[in-house]
């Protein structure tokens with residue numbers, strides 16, 4: 001999975017993307033548990049760093065992607081460091097709160113990498129501090145549709161690229177979506193038509209808003225000279241879709257003690273007391 005290509009290609013459009021998954025809403029919900037100094041790992045262009053700084057926190061961001069770090073510095077003059085969550089360039093117990101943003105463990109699919117990310121976050125966190133680890137989650141009403149149409153398959157594999165592919169087909173002729181859905185799900189064609197027709201007839205608000213968001217991104221990309229195809233091509237094909245119970249299982253399997261797992265609308269956050 002080449003997530004690096006995705007981050008780099010989409011970096012110029014990040015203003016439209018960054019407040020999703022571990023964004024400002026979960027941060028606000030956790031604010032009473034966040035103490036300075038804060039490290040955000042996978043900070044992107046620094047939305048959370050800025051959000052916390054505006055509330056008086058000293059927050060430092062770290063991101064592996066050069067374009068993200070460069071743009072965050074150019075646009076917002078932020079305290080951002082280029083580096084890998086696997087080897088944090090900080091000494092032990094430097095931060096009171098450490099956040100591993102969504103989009104970091106989500107791509108470190110194997111247990112060894114995830115263990116290393118978490119161990120590093122624990123190392124740089126002061127004893128008595130807190131570590132938050134965010135996993136992707138999709139709002140329930142959209143998740144239901146994605147499961148029906150095979151964007152999330154029966155093995156909880158999230159085929160992210162299919163979102164953009166199906167949107168493209170739906171924009172031209174929604175009826176033609178039945179063919180890829182049938183291929184992705186293996187369901188009978190009659191059932192596929194029926195279920196897809198229900199989506200079309202009921203037009204769930206969040207799902208339609210998601211489609212509008214995708215089209216806005218493509219429009220913004222076009223203005224910057226980024227073609228739709230280049231954007232779609234860079235989206236990772238698959239990543240694991242981790243539910244609360246699979247996160248529990250994952251953490252149990254790598255012997256990480258945690259305090260709680262909280263489900264927000266579009267991310268799931270694990271809290272560890274250091």
Ligand SMILES: C[S@@+](CC[C@H](N)C(=O)[O-])C[C@H]1O[C@@H](n2cnc3c(N)ncnc32)[C@H](O)[C@@H]1O
Pocket residue numbers: 007018019020021022023041042043044045046047048049062063064065068083084085086101102103104107
């Ligand atoms: C979904 S984005 C973060 C979005 C976040 N809401 C924000 O503040 O903008 C995930 C970020 O994690 C970064 N990332 C992924 N793997 C990483 C790693 N191993 N070390 C550091 N950063 C990483 C990516 O470059 C990307 O910018």
